[in-house]
Amino acid sequence: MIGIKSIASYIPAGRIDNIAQAASFDRDEEFVLSKIGTPTLSVKDDTEETSDLCVAAVRNLLAKNPQLQLEDIDALVVVTQNGDAEGLPHTSAIVQHKTGLPTHIACFDVSLGCSGYVYGIYVLKGFMEATGLKNGILVTADPYSKIMDRSDRLTTLLFGDAATATWLGSDPVWTLGPARFGTDGTGADHLFVKDGFFHMNGRQVFNFASLKIIPHIQEVLALAGMDMEEVDAFCLHQGSGAIVDAIARRLGEGCSGKVIKDMFGAGNTVSSTIPLLMERYAFESDWRNLVMSGFGVGLSWGSAILFRGDR
Amino acid sequence: MIGIKSIASYIPAGRIDNIAQAASFDRDEEFVLSKIGTPTLSVKDDTEETSDLCVAAVRNLLAKNPQLQLEDIDALVVVTQNGDAEGLPHTSAIVQHKTGLPTHIACFDVSLGCSGYVYGIYVLKGFMEATGLKNGILVTADPYSKIMDRSDRLTTLLFGDAATATWLGSDPVWTLGPARFGTDGTGADHLFVKDGFFHMNGRQVFNFASLKIIPHIQEVLALAGMDMEEVDAFCLHQGSGAIVDAIARRLGEGCSGKVIKDMFGAGNTVSSTIPLLMERYAFESDWRNLVMSGFGVGLSWGSAILFRGDR
Numbered sequence: 306m307i308g309i310k311s312i313a314s315y316i317p318a319g320r321i322d323n324i325a326q327a328a329s330f331d332r333d334e335e336f337v338l339s340k341i342g343t344p345t346l347s348v349k350d351d352t353e354e355t356s357d358l359c360v361a362a363v364r365n366l367l368a369k370n371p372q373l374q375l376e377d378i379d380a381l382v383v384v385t386q387n388g389d390a391e392g393l394p395h396t397s398a399i400v401q402h403k404t405g406l407p408t409h410i411a412c413f414d415v416s417l418g419c420s421g422y423v424y425g426i427y428v429l430k431g432f433m434e435a436t437g438l439k440n441g442i443l444v445t446a447d448p449y450s451k452i453m454d455r456s457d458r459l460t461t462l463l464f465g466d467a468a469t470a471t472w473l474g475s476d477p478v479w480t481l482g483p484a485r486f487g488t489d490g491t492g493a494d495h496l497f498v499k500d501g502f503f504h505m506n507g508r509q510v511f512n513f514a515s516l517k518i519i520p521h522i523q524e525v526l527a528l529a530g531m532d533m534e535e536v537d538a539f540c541l542h543q544g545s546g547a548i549v550d551a552i553a554r555r556l557g558e559g560c561s562g563k564v565i566k567d568m569f570g571a572g573n574t575v576s577s578t579i580p581l582l583m584e585r586y587a588f589e590s591d592w593r594n595l596v597m598s599g600f601g602v603g604l605s606w607g608s609a610i611l612f613r614g615d616r
Numbered sequence: 617m618i619g620i621k622s623i624a625s626y627i628p629a630g631r632i633d634n635i636a637q638a639a640s641f642d643r644d645e646e647f648v649l650s651k652i653g654t655p656t657l658s659v660k661d662d663t664e665e666t667s668d669l670c671v672a673a674v675r676n677l678l679a680k681n682p683q684l685q686l687e688d689i690d691a692l693v694v695v696t697q698n699g700d701a702e703g704l705p706h707t708s709a710i711v712q713h714k715t716g717l718p719t720h721i722a723c724f725d726v727s728l729g730c731s732g733y734v735y736g737i738y739v740l741k742g743f744m745e746a747t748g749l750k751n752g753i754l755v756t757a758d759p760y761s762k763i764m765d766r767s768d769r770l771t772t773l774l775f776g777d778a779a780t781a782t783w784l785g786s787d788p789v790w791t792l793g794p795a796r797f798g799t800d801g802t803g804a805d806h807l808f809v810k811d812g813f814f815h816m817n818g819r820q821v822f823n824f825a826s827l828k829i830i831p832h833i834q835e836v837l838a839l840a841g842m843d844m845e846e847v848d849a850f851c852l853h854q855g856s857g858a859i860v861d862a863i864a865r866r867l868g869e870g871c872s873g874k875v876i877k878d879m880f881g882a883g884n885t886v887s888s889t890i891p892l893l894m895e896r897y898a899f900e901s902d903w904r905n906l907v908m909s910g911f912g913v914g915l916s917w918g919s920a921i922l923f924r925g926d927r
Contacts, residue, residue, distance in 0.1 A: 386703045386705075386706070387703055387704075390809060391809040391811075391812065392699075392809050393698075393727070393729055393808060394729070394807065394913050394914050395916070398799050398800075398801040398913075400801070401799045401800070401801040402802050403801070406799075408800045409796075409798055412797075412801075412914070413726050413727065413728050413735055413916075414728075415724050415726060415727070416706040418704055418706075427743055428724070428743050430742070430746050431739070432738055432742040433742070434746065435741050436738050436742070436795050436797070437794075483748075485747075486691075486722030486747070487719050487721065488708070488709050488717075488719060488721050489709075490711070490712040490714070491713050493710050493713065497701055497704060498703050503704075602704050602705050604709070605724075
């Protein structure tokens with residue numbers, strides 16, 4: 306059974322002082338720490354392309370797993386909506402070349418935002434099982450610094466740049482359990498890019514996430530025949546400190562303490578937030594299961610339960 | 617077993633007179649008919665967005681299959697590199713809303729060019745099987761008219777606009793057999809968009825396709841334990857008349873007559889060429905099997921063998 310074997314990441318070294326940035330919009334430190342959730346934002350170097358972030362994450366994954374050879378990797382999927390090119394070619398083809406991956410590899414990009422990791426692991430697992438491929442890498446890299454209007458106080462305090470790489474293969478550490486997905490294009494104009502700049506209706510996105518995600522998680526748990534109380538940890542998309550807190554509060558006393566909250570001094574790194582949590586907290590934990598849920602651009606959402614070990 | 621149940625398409629009514637267009641570049645009718653392969657090119661209306669082409673194809677699919685209700689569709693994948701938005705949101709979310717599809721639907725875009733249909737059917741089948749979804753629609757829509765420089769004689773004679781919609785579900789008419797894929801990012805600059813316009817090194821792409829595709833098809837046939845002579849039909853990406861002829865010639869006498877060639881008066885419609893061939897020729901045929909192969913942007917390629925019926 307194909308599942309998650311390992312996760313690595315790359316967070317660029319550049320940092321924006323979010324408290325100084327907020328001060329220029331008459332927002333204080335307390336606002337930054339409680340509502341936004343991070344005193345700094347990661348930002349890539351101007352010379353770094355999206356594919357370079359991907360390559361750095363893949364190299365970190367390979368360094369962590371010396372038994373995984375370049376030649377053995379037969380699938381590479383990049384989740385991004387801010388790729389290298391203007392539409393074409395796909396970023397995964399550029400990553401194939403820059404990383405020195407073999408040409409007998411299947412590469413494609415998946416266009417999704419903050420729900421992209423949850424979708425992506427099932428897309429890649431399914432594709433590998435349907436085609437008999439053995440070792441796949443799912444990369445997330447959506448550097449919003451490329452589309453950020455630094456004068457827009459509604460967005461410039463939130464987003465950071467990062468990439469992650471997840472190795473999918475047999476004998477996994479984490480098996481993918483039941484999952485469910487959703488889409489509501491009536492909210493397509495709540496998060497979009499126009500004339501090169503990103504725009505967001507934060508209130509609409511907050512309301513959507515705070516109402517939609519818990520029932521969606523309950524739907525997935527019902528598929529697994531489980532109760533909320535049986536969940537060991539919740540790895541939610543780190544949209545902002547405020548949205549993670551709001552969902553945690555609504556989960557109730559027994560569960561709110563199991564919500565993992567960490568923006569890594571990087572900010573909302575879009576499809577990378579959940580794998581960053583997984584990398585840091587899931588592998589070394591005593592969790593037997595975890596719930597993940599991503600939500601955002603589209604509007605789009607995805608929730609899943611993962612089980613430790615091969616089953 | 618999830619496979620292909622039905623295919624429908626939408627080719628916009630607008631036509632460019634390719635013979636007149638070629639004359640302005642001092643190319644004659646014989647060149648257009650033999651090398652390019654089509655006397656006209658389809659072109660969408662300026663008011664039509666990529667999502668509108670997708671919606672038209674999905675509606676044609678629904679009209680053809682009254683037993684398929686909107687509410688029963690639980691996955692929608694759009695293959696495009698020329699979506700509605702600048703990167704985000706994904707076009708499939710917009711199509712969800714415009715078509716009136718339910719919100720309990722999984723939607724994502726796959727970024728691939730001319731290899732996109734072959735990849736896409738395995739991506740969607742795999743995703744559905746990994747998540748237990750029942751009825752998926754794979755849409756292809758990559759209107760190159762949005763990125764065409766009409767003064768570039770190397771590209772303006774080739775590409776047309778179209779969209780297709782493929783219903784994937786159980787009890788298929790066509791079962792997906794063995795498939796293989798490849799990527800060579802050293803050729804990323806052979807087909808790319810810069811400053812809004814598409815550029816292509818046609819000679820490089822031609823050489824790549826004429827050398828790569830036949831051995832790749834042989835690899836897939838070996839996986840199926842079959843010889844080239846046992847193939848009933850070859851549905852190749854219709855990159856141009858010349859490339860289809862070149863591959864057909866190299867397939868040799870016993871097989872060249874089984875290569876289907878039809879650009880539908882539309883031109884090279886990128887990821888839509890193969891499903892257009894399937895829609896028109898495969899369902900009503902007496903073929904027991906067919907080989908498909910797509911190749912282009914990336915560079916990227918994918919080849920597969922499909923078998924009639926559920927197996």
